[in-house]
Amino acid sequence: MLADSGSFEPASPAWEENNYLSSALVDADYQRGSTVDLENMRNREVDEVPHGEPVRETPDNEDELLDPDTLVFTESPSEDVQGRFEEDFQAVFDRIEEETGKPVEFSKVNSYAASVEAMRSERAHIANFSTGTTAFAVNLAGAVPFAAGLTPDKLFGYRLFATTRADADDIQSVEDFARDEVTVGHSEPASNSGHQAPSALFDQYFDVTAEEDYEVNFSGGHGNTTRGIAAGDYDAGPICSTCMVDTVEAQSDLSFDDFKVVWASAPFPNGPVAYRYNLKPEIQAGIERAYLESDFAGTAFQERTGYDQFVPIDYRTVFKDIMIIQGYNGVEYTESALGS
Structure with missing residues (x-):
């Protein structure tokens, strides 16, 4: 079923008949979605959030508003780009300070749960959350997702790649993940493409139920799943497409032809930028201007993340599919469900 790389058609991959080397998908920029996909998400009508609670409103009582001297930004391991560092964000931090008059402090955390806890406890005021963590952040930490990044080619988001090694001739479908001898790696419990989405979509589309038809082995991150498949620790696994790209490009001993x-799924929204709901309204407005009215082309931020601009999003519409997936999986927005 391994198709010739030149035969890949993004509009009609025909997955029931074809497998592809990941190089064919990456060459076609299939690891991301288009602005048409994003506009369809942004413009659909959603009266109520399908799972959990809606974004909290800014308090009317001034005593409940936050006016910190320094704005703390946190970056967790994300669905779309992993391993960012403080210097990568300097262009963004400079714009936030220009628009709010407040310096920005970088606070790196090493897990999805820690990023949510930082905002819940008011130790972080601005954050890049992973896609799968966003609903937890809204429900547990008062996060207000407001912007998503676009590449210079106006691409956004990522896909779930159901992945195995290129030489795994006996694994040709997600249905093969359910065989006893196949070891499957997932990333983390709260991860969208690394656990939540495959738990729902594999069940819906292939009648393969994670943790029933195959044992879930949590790797701790998409990079770990990618490297684990290459090394033979896992035979297969669901991986965030852009995380796979990052991992392969960062390691000289890996090639896209190895996978x-x-x-592959339809595109998911990339992890959004969010601020805490009870920041003073003028601070919220300044943060929004810093992202939505800035051109980051040519900066270290654009070089590292791929994003040179941001567009506004509405959690209710853009994250509808994520909430449906988590509802399908019976996810409760609790600290214990988020993991550690």
């Missing part, structure tokens, strides 16, 4: 994709 085979047996199925």
